[in-house]
Amino acid sequence: MLPELLIKGLSLGAIYAMIAMGFCLLWQTSRLVNFAEGEFVTIPAFLMVMFYSVLAVPYPLAILFAILVAALLLGVVMKKTLVDALITRGNTPFVVTTIALGFFVKDFLTVFATPEAMNFPSMVRQTPLHFAGAAFSSLDLWNIVIAAVVILGVGFFIRKSKPGKALQAVAQNREAAVIMGIDAQKMILLAFSINAVLAAFSASLAAPIYMVKYDMGNELGLKAFYAAIIGGFNQVRGALLGGLLVGLIEILTAAYISTKYKSGFVLLVLIAVILFKPEGLLGTKEQ
């Protein structure tokens, strides 16, 4: 049973990790926490259904268009409106505003799209697989592979590309980066755009399993937030570790202890991390 649970936990954790990475990127570049992160997953999921099912756009194009629109809407428009207006006022007004934004998105989708759950197909055919006595689905494997590719790709972009290095510079010391001629505003825009793309990829993985619904982001956003805290808010690799840990803790608690306490155990770990290593498992202490 254990190998099976590990695969399931990693599959779930991979989705959390991608969303948690977004939290970390935004924090590092702008010192802002986006509490509408769950809705940032819901919006591209609805866009995918709209393109594919309502507008009959071919499947790969529907996903591509959803990612592009999400990047524009949740990256560029978000940066040019709420972020620019609030960034100088600190994190608290932004947190309150994004909480309100989350409620607004849910109400908007309920009224102008649908309150019903909708199916969205997966990129791969869902078939049962068996390996070393573990039974799992092709979707679990797909989630792990896609999440790994996206996370490695983003990591590679941040470490090796010029804009990525500039992003790192802003994350490490914004004032120094600005003195060195880096446009911090552009880097924040880049971070919001990457965050939107990560959320859209998460949506494409979550939608076929959990279905598309106006409140699908509630649990995803919250768990990813826990993951970012557990792993370390100021380290992208911390988000990865945190996401996978949260996924594994949930699945293993439900299987070996009680399904009633699976969220509770994640919170216990979260509290322990805050008490004993407040910067997160892989995070670094901030001045």
Next chain:
Amino acid sequence: MLEADGNQWERGQSMKRSGLVSVVMALGLIACVGSGALAQVSIAIPIEQSGAGAVVGLRWIRGVEMAVADINKAGGILGKKVETFTLDTKTEPPVAVAAVRKAVESKPFVIMGPIYSGSALACMGVSRDAGIPQFVGSESPNIGKQNNANIFMTTNNSENATSMVVDWLTNVVKVKKMGIVYANNDFGKAGRDALMKLLQPKGVQFVADIAAEQGQTSFSGEISRIKAGAPDSLFVYLNEEESARALRQIKEAGLDKQMRLIGSTTLMNVDVIRLAKDAVNGVEGFIGETYAAPAYKTLNDRYVAQFKELPDHNFFKAYMGMMTVKAVVDETKSFDQQKFRDTLHNNTLCVKDHPEILMDVHYLENGDLERPGFVVKVVNQEHTIVNALTPLHPEWFSKCK
């Protein structure tokens, strides 16, 4: 690849329109009341129009309104035209209380709704205090246990439903080791308790007893626990969306080949079939009202023609509830609400006397009802009736023969 849904989006637009229509109708009703034009019978529908229950609420409204259209077409009730107005409970008990409070201000003859047990339990005192009979779409036995003489169910409660299938479970399914996964809410707990209470004395062993949260997405942990218990049957007592998610993950884990999947009403709901697709095939269990039953065929055909989808049990419940109102007023020949309550309590209404109620029904003193039900199996994503179930007290229906 699975097929995606497009018509839910369109139905969303239809919900928005129906919301607007409701507002216009409510304003119209207020205008009529204000002008003293009281030659109509007013029916309040405080119902889930947004939030988690929006879909079932929409079908309930359609059920009441189709019944009202049929009643008005046939000349109304005692010659009076029936008018309805809706109020949104937002699937939240406090809002349901406010909605019913608002509804009673308009002095409707009866209140039709809400559906969710939590909302119904919260607001039933308001209608009792106002003396306005209230029909709810809930299935929790806790509603009847309140002994509120003003409340009336529109379907068998989950305890009755389970009692009706006990013989089928023990004699036909021959269940020995059962697993149960239930929604951790009033609806789920009541169903789980009833099932255990009735099956444990028959020697059925519960090897997995698992609570799942409302809105839960991943069932991997639950599935592992079920596997470990190795039951011969799994009873899934979840709300519609969670049922669909659970069934898909159960099929993915291959559990559907290792045990019989059994449920009650929600598990075979048309929305579960739409969302779970082939993962729902083979599921069987109790359902109070199904489009596959001959008694509901004509109404089903009309619904399909009008709304381009299959109706669920909430539609039938609402239609029959509204027709029950008409049948009782026809019997009492009066709009006296006390007389209405007294007549319906401990009374059996027969289709031979009131064809519009579609199925014979008996109302108990506490507002619970008994009505024949069905065991259905989902084959090729459609209901197939396996067994027609007689009510628990057939003697109450002897006058209907």
